[in-house]
Amino acid sequence: MTLNIVDPAVTELPIMTIHDFPEGPYPTRVRIAVAEKNLQSRVEFVMVDLYKGEHKRPEFISEKNYSGTLPVLELPDGTCIAECTAITEYLDALDGEPTLTGKAPLEKGMIHMMSKRAELELLDAISVYFHHATPGLGPEVELYQNPEWGFRQRDKAVRAMHYFNDILKKQPFVAGSAFSMADITVIGGLVFASIVKLSVPAECEALLAWYARMRERPSVSSQPAFA
Ligand code: GTS
Numbered sequence: 001m002t003l004n005i006v007d008p009a010v011t012e013l014p015i016m017t018i019h020d021f022p023e024g025p026y027p028t029r030v031r032i033a034v035a036e037k038n039l040q041s042r043v044e045f046v047m048v049d050l051y052k053g054e055h056k057r058p059e060f061i062s063e064k065n066y067s068g069t070l071p072v073l074e075l076p077d078g079t080c081i082a083e084c085t086a087i088t089e090y091l092d093a094l095d096g097e098p099t100l101t102g103k104a105p106l107e108k109g110m111i112h113m114m115s116k117r118a119e120l121e122l123l124d125a126i127s128v129y130f131h132h133a134t135p136g137l138g139p140e141v142e143l144y145q146n147p148e149w150g151f152r153q154r155d156k157a158v159r160a161m162h163y164f165n166d167i168l169k170k171q172p173f174v175a176g177s178a179f180s181m182a183d184i185t186v187i188g189g190l191v192f193a194s195i196v197k198l199s200v201p202a203e204c205e206a207l208l209a210w211y212a213r214m215r216e217r218p219s220v221s222s223q224p225a226f227a
Contacts, residue, residue: 114174
């Protein structure tokens with residue numbers, strides 16, 4: 001089946017599948033994007049149990065996502081899109097009215113840069129800390145751990161909290177004047193921070209105030225990660 005990517009009639013979209021771990025920080029990013037785009041009725045979520053290592057099974061790696069991570073968006077023809085950024089860009093483009101990834105060249109560039117920065121410096125850093133310096137997903141799944149690397153990444157994430165705090169002192173949203181994918185990525189980072197009990201420093205007042213505002217958005221507050 002071919003998707004008409006500029007079809008604004010959401011109800012005409014075929015049902016897509018998202019391979020999901022509902023409370024996970026990365027899947028939460030895509031869940032927020034789905035809710036922001038009002039696509040809940042077009043998506044079926046299928047749970048993949050990370051703690052059982054279902055995402056590392058050969059059939060998942062070969063058929064869904066070579067990288068062995070969640071989430072994965074599967075289209076009705078079997079095409080799989082992995083990576084939160086790629087999935088968000090796809091979902092945002094479906095109605096021809098992008099609201100999360102930008103329209104104008106500068107806006108698109110800034111959103112992509114800030115979202116990537118939030119991944120590199122915050123979310124992925126906390127993920128490395130989780131997998132390397134804590135029990136992570138357990139011994140069956142965590143086959144190699146390097147605690148020193150994990151602790152370095154934890155410290156990097158705390159530095160990033162200060163960086164985003166400075167950004168949010170100057171502007172209401174991570175990439176500028178409007179909510180975007182970059183905000184969603186920082187939200188994912190703070191969800192992961194909470195899971196690993198890494199507190200946002202109290203002096204990061206702008207970041208904390210922004211996070212309180214983000215949690216008032218229905219697309220965010222409705223997620224299992226905030227239950
Ligand atoms: N770069 C990927 C993306 O943006 O989608 C990272 C995805 C990722 O790390 N997902 C986590 C995962 O699969 C899911 S969760 O931890 O947020 O629930 N982790 C399992 C693993 O073994 O790395």
